[in-house]
Amino acid sequence: MMYEILEKLELNKDVDLFKIKAPLVAKNTKPGNFVIVRVDKLGERIPLTIVESDSESITIISQKVGFSTKLLSKKEKGDFIEDVVGPLGEAIKIKNIKNLIAIAGGVGAAPLYPQLKSYHSSGTKIDLIIGAKDKEHLLLMDKFAEVCENIFVTTDDGSVGRKGFVTEVLKERLKDKSYDFSITIGPLIMMKNVLLINKDYNLPTDVSLNPIMIDGTGMCGNCRVSINGKNHFACVEGPDFSAEGIDFDELISRQRYYKDKEHVCNLRLGESDD
Amino acid sequence: MIKRTIMPVLDPSIRNTSFSEVAQGYSLNQVKIEASRCLDCKNPRCVTACPVNIDIPRFIKLILEDRFRDAYCTIYSDNILPAVCGRVCPQEKQCEGACVLGVKFEPVAIGALERYLGDYSLEHNVFRQEIIIDNGKKVAIIGSGPAGLACAAQIRRMGYSTDVYEALHEFGGVLKYGIPEFRLPKSIVDTEIDRLKSLGINFYKNVIIGKTLTIEQLFNELNYQAIFIGSGAGLPSSLGIKGENLNGVYYANEFLTRVNLMKANNFPFSATPIKVGETVAVVGGGNVAMDAARTAKRLGAKKVIIIYRRDMESLPARLEEIHHADEEGIDFMLLLNPVEIIGENYEVKSVKCQRMVLGEPDESGRRKPIPIEEYETIDINNLIVAIGQSPNPIIKKSTPNLEVDKWGCIKVNDYQTSIPGVFAGGDIVTGAATVILAMGAGKTAAFNIDKYIKTL
Numbered sequence: 001m002m003y004e005i006l007e008k009l010e011l012n013k014d015v016d017l018f019k020i021k022a023p024l025v026a027k028n029t030k031p032g033n034f035v036i037v038r039v040d041k042l043g044e045r046i047p048l049t050i051v052e053s054d055s056e057s058i059t060i061i062s063q064k065v066g067f068s069t070k071l072l073s074k075k076e077k078g079d080f081i082e083d084v085v086g087p088l089g090e091a092i093k094i095k096n097i098k099n100l101i102a103i104a105g106g107v108g109a110a111p112l113y114p115q116l117k118s119y120h121s122s123g124t125k126i127d128l129i130i131g132a133k134d135k136e137h138l139l140l141m142d143k144f145a146e147v148c149e150n151i152f153v154t155t156d157d158g159s160v161g162r163k164g165f166v167t168e169v170l171k172e173r174l175k176d177k178s179y180d181f182s183i184t185i186g187p188l189i190m191m192k193n194v195l196l197i198n199k200d201y202n203l204p205t206d207v208s209l210n211p212i213m214i215d216g217t218g219m220c221g222n223c224r225v226s227i228n229g230k231n232h233f234a235c236v237e238g239p240d241f242s243a244e245g246i247d248f249d250e251l252i253s254r255q256r257y258y259k260d261k262e263h264v265c266n267l268r269l270g271e272s273d274d
Numbered sequence: 275m276i277k278r279t280i281m282p283v284l285d286p287s288i289r290n291t292s293f294s295e296v297a298q299g300y301s302l303n304q305v306k307i308e309a310s311r312c313l314d315c316k317n318p319r320c321v322t323a324c325p326v327n328i329d330i331p332r333f334i335k336l337i338l339e340d341r342f343r344d345a346y347c348t349i350y351s352d353n354i355l356p357a358v359c360g361r362v363c364p365q366e367k368q369c370e371g372a373c374v375l376g377v378k379f380e381p382v383a384i385g386a387l388e389r390y391l392g393d394y395s396l397e398h399n400v401f402r403q404e405i406i407i408d409n410g411k412k413v414a415i416i417g418s419g420p421a422g423l424a425c426a427a428q429i430r431r432m433g434y435s436t437d438v439y440e441a442l443h444e445f446g447g448v449l450k451y452g453i454p455e456f457r458l459p460k461s462i463v464d465t466e467i468d469r470l471k472s473l474g475i476n477f478y479k480n481v482i483i484g485k486t487l488t489i490e491q492l493f494n495e496l497n498y499q500a501i502f503i504g505s506g507a508g509l510p511s512s513l514g515i516k517g518e519n520l521n522g523v524y525y526a527n528e529f530l531t532r533v534n535l536m537k538a539n540n541f542p543f544s545a546t547p548i549k550v551g552e553t554v555a556v557v558g559g560g561n562v563a564m565d566a567a568r569t570a571k572r573l574g575a576k577k578v579i580i581i582y583r584r585d586m587e588s589l590p591a592r593l594e595e596i597h598h599a600d601e602e603g604i605d606f607m608l609l610l611n612p613v614e615i616i617g618e619n620y621e622v623k624s625v626k627c628q629r630m631v632l633g634e635p636d637e638s639g640r641r642k643p644i645p646i647e648e649y650e651t652i653d654i655n656n657l658i659v660a661i662g663q664s665p666n667p668i669i670k671k672s673t674p675n676l677e678v679d680k681w682g683c684i685k686v687n688d689y690q691t692s693i694p695g696v697f698a699g700g701d702i703v704t705g706a707a708t709v710i711l712a713m714g715a716g717k718t719a720a721f722n723i724d725k726y727i728k729t730l
Contacts, residue, residue: 001478001479001480024481024486024487025486027486027487028485028486028487028488028491038443042537042543042544042545043545044536044545044546045443045536045546067542067545068545071545082443083443083479083480084480085441085443085480085481085482085486086482086485086486087485087486088482088485214528214531214532214535214536214546215441215442215451215508215531217441217482217485217508217666217668218508218509218666218667218668219451219508219509219510219527219531219666220510220525220527220528220531221510221512221525221527221528222528224518224519225519226519231512231518231519236667236668236671247519249620250519250620253521253619253620253621254519254521254620257521257522257549258547258549261541261542261547261549264541264542
């Protein structure tokens with residue numbers, strides 16, 4: 001059995017959206033779940049968040065960061081993906097929150113969206129700070145507009161919104177307004193810095209982690225994360241965790257462990273490393 | 275008495291760069307000689323010592339009569355994976371351990387004979403066509419490892435429509451992700467599983483029971499009359515010491531899965547990478563530790579060390595595996611227990627170990643290691659943790675009324691769990707054990723499932 005791509009949208013030059021036919025995965029999917037995808041018979045197993053699902057299909061968003069995501073980006077509508085397994089991870093547990101501040105960085109907007117959608121439908125008021133490289137790399141803006149009260153945009157180059165980082169806007173927001181909860185998803189270094197700011201305001205913060213995984217069922221232990229000195233497996237206990245106590249520096253280094261191998265692998269795609 | 279025939283093996287110098295199978299198997303001539311050593315005892319202790327009670331004297335007699343097909347079928351009726359079990363069973367503790375010849379001489383090499391017949395059948399595509407009359411009832415099997423496969427075969431033979439659900443993208447469970455190619459070629463696993471497909475068993479990959487479908491959904495929406503859980507011991511045990519999350523530290527499960535299932539040894543042709551430095555330490559003394567050590571050597575490690583807290587005699591691994599590891603130049607550092615993994619920039623650099631002495635025998639009958647105030651630090655590039663696995667908790671998590679013990683093993687009574695119609699067997703019940711014990715459990719559970727469904 002293979003998994004057909006029903007729809008492909010190039011969201012920008014680095015990020016694609018795929019709607020994949022996978023009724024059995026879709027059946028039990030809840031917000032916060034992810035899938036493990038293997039593009040072809042020689043492929044790696046890579047985790048990707050389920051952004052949306054209906055009875056027949058799931059939607060994933062993938063950024064071309066490594067060999068396998070680049071390989072995935074070469075697939076078109078009507079093509080097939082070798083393996084899609086899920087739904088994996090713990091679904092989000094909606095907390096009773098009045099005012100939520102959400103912070104998205106880059107492709108982190110994809111896993112953030114299903115969470116905000118759930119919070120919105122349970123009556124939470126949401127302010128979103130969303131940052132990206134430039135205008136083109138801002139994701140899912142239409143969808144966020146439907147579920148957020150206010151959206152604050154930052155870009156690295158200032159092509160839209162404020163030039164700079166989400167953390168600068170966050171500091172201002174927290175001075176102005178009182179929130180009772182925060183969710184942040186993006187690059188590890190961004191989440192680490194957001195947590196540092198939120199701590200000053202005693203603002204509890206959730207993050208979603210995306211470490212390297214193989215099986216996604218708690219078998220291999222590759223995705224282990226140190227939280228307050230204790231080991232957790234992101235694939236089965238996560239991907240969402242309370243940010244307090246997470247060893248982000250360890251995670252950052254674990255995320256990079258195979259980076260030098262990427263170069264060798266990319267030669268297969270006929271590309272040099274970028 | 276003729277001496278036991280020695281199994282030809284691949285030269286150790288070739289092995290260090292190759293994933294080809296080490297044990298080469300007997301020639302026809304060797305098979306005949308070895309079979310002729312069987313005394314054909316009146317009360318064959320080997321049969322009782324076999325977890326699935328294969329009629330060993332009978333298949334050996336058939337070998338001597340050149341009736342290889344019949345000899346194969348004799349095994350197959352009790353054991354659906356002869357080519358696998360002939361390779362990975364701990365025969366020295368089972369059939370061969372009980373062989374009368376072993377008292378004064380050396381036991382008959384029953385495992386090697388079984389392997390020959392398994393391979394013979396696969397090569398010549400000879401097997402007995404089985405006629406199965408469908409009874410219109412459905413059973414779901416969770417996991418396509420040894421327990422699940424054995425249960426599936428047995429339950430299918432009784433006429434049940436049988437669906438096997440596998441979480442990974444390939445079938446075989448631990449036979450695929452755990453046991454390395456040089457001990458068990460994956461093509462053999464695939465061919466033996468294909469034979470089961472020909473019995474009419476349906477196999478579904480990428481279905482994680484507890485996630486993709488729940489036990490409740492299997493009953494209520496898919497209308498299975500009974501379910502067998504054989505999801506194995508897929509949770510790695512941790513050392514619980516400082517430095518375990520440093521880069522370069524692998525759990526054996528991850529290390530072996532990257533190579534066995536994901537074929538990292540063929541990187542970049544296969545997209546999954548693995549990193550092996552000059553010196554690799556493996557903590558543990560079981561078969562998994564030997565597999566990890568020998569795999570590391572093949573991936574280019576110059577020095578591979580097994581660190582084990584007891585002595586050589588207490589190593590739980592099969593003698594054959596220890597012997598092969600030794601031949602391949604694996605070093606054994608014994609009576610040492612890691613207390614800290616030391617790193618630099620989040621990458622492992624060395625492991626600090628505490629010296630142990632052996633005290634009085636513990637509940638396992640082995641002398642208990644006692645730490646003394648002496649330490650040794652070993653410079654390493656990788657550390658592989660191979661100190662055991664416990665049951666995978668995914669099914670339990672989504673099935674609150676499924677009772678488990680404090681180690682997470684599913685509680686059973688005659689293979690029946692706390693939920694009516696849900697049976698379990700193999701490592702998920704016993705904790706990590708052997709392929710054949712799991713197969714024995716799966717097979718016996720099938721009879722109990724049949725009994726149960728007949729009472730409905």
